[in-house]
Amino acid sequence: MKSFKALFFAGLVATSGWLMAARTSDVLADVGIGLDKLRYDVLTNLKEPKWFFFNSTSTIRSMARRLPESSRPATVRALGKTVRAYVESSVFRQEWLQDVKRYHPYDETYSPENLAKKQQEDKAEQAAFDNQFASMDQAFTQLDPAMMQMAIRAQLAEEERQLTSLNAEERTERSRYIAAAKKMLSLPPAEFKKQYVALLKQQARNNHKKPAADTQTDKESIARYREQKAEFDAYSDFKPLLRKRLQDFIDLSNSVDFDARLVPMGYKQEFANPLYQRKPAEWKFLYRLGKEPVTEARAFAQQWLTDIH
Structure with missing residues (x-):
């Protein structure tokens, strides 16, 4: 059976399709992953430069071996639905902004609202x-x-x-x-x-403490706030990054030759075509997943990409 790690990852990160709320707990139970881990991996994969990031556990691998190969496309679809629902939720939006502010902080003391209040x-x-x-x-x-x-x-x-x-x-x-x-x-x-x-x-x-004058220090603090806030705002909208992730996956999945032949090479199998041996790990990742699940994943990715455009 081809790697379920690849199956889960494609469903989790690459496809990110629609969610049917009633199915969420079922599919997560099917693949042995907790909701907290799924949410962590979604956030990580969206912001990491190397977007194929997923650490499977022994429980996930064990649960995966019980899944019939014929159910993989449906599993990918259900996982995609779960991910999309989370990404489109207010909870994700809040967690994304909190994460952005952790790396791009700014002092709200000098925001226009707080200055007006002061x-x-x-x-x-x-x-x-x-x-x-x-x-x-x-x-x-x-x-x-x-x-x-x-x-x-x-x-x-x-x-x-x-x-x-x-x-x-x-x-x-x-x-x-x-x-x-x-x-x-x-x-x-x-x-x-x-x-x-x-x-x-x-x-x-x-x-009597008189209102502070607009000193040079105040001006520098306000200028610094505006610079930091502009940097925060530049990262606060995750949709451009999401569009890129989806398009990257679509382009990558379209390039995979699922009919590529493998030949024994020592204790493992390698591609007969030496060009495929030089393909990136993500390409090989999707090859191991198989044509049907990847086709399902690509369809979901394309639909989501269309919707957010």
Whole structure:
């Protein structure tokens, strides 16, 4: 019996024909392959430069020997249906994009959508800050300057006592504020209030994280994102590669001479025609599979190719 590895591979990768959902579990059980392995091999064969990639297991080979030779074309057709259904599913599309992003990553932080969202967030934050300033002005307007000066004097004394409990950075920053505020205590109440409110506002501005400017670093990051995203997009559509894989198989299968004669050569058989001995492994692969299954595979490949054009 000719190699079932070839049979399965042609059905799995080369033909990739239509799926009848009710048959999927049956045909996979018939050939002894799990759905996870099939999905892995489909993805691998679609992206690998050498697209005949398949590792059969002892279970698959054992199951294959039980298949009558007459059932091979039907098995190829059923496998092809399974593969096409998977490739045309949203699940495959998502897995393909995940795989592409693994090899062609990009930082979504600098996507147009995220940049627009960040801009909106910055505007909202700035509006909230402006509202706080307006509320501060309104609150201080109602305070008596003399009472305010007295309250701040007591507050500063308490804050000086608490400096030792702060870490070095906080202590430096707070000491600077206390020193500036204490200088104002000798001013007349009205002037004190005016300058102290100005000091508080300046502190608020210093602590407020303003929206980041469009710095050179930002520009470089955006340019890098666009370059990486363009590279990702170039690989995100698998259909051109799928069309090439199908056409490659059609061309290859059309070139196989299934009537080629074999002659004994030591412990194995070789082609009588020396030209066939130099054929690539894929050509010999399909020869071992046999005319009927390959014809079935080619028909499915041609139909799928027609559909995606």
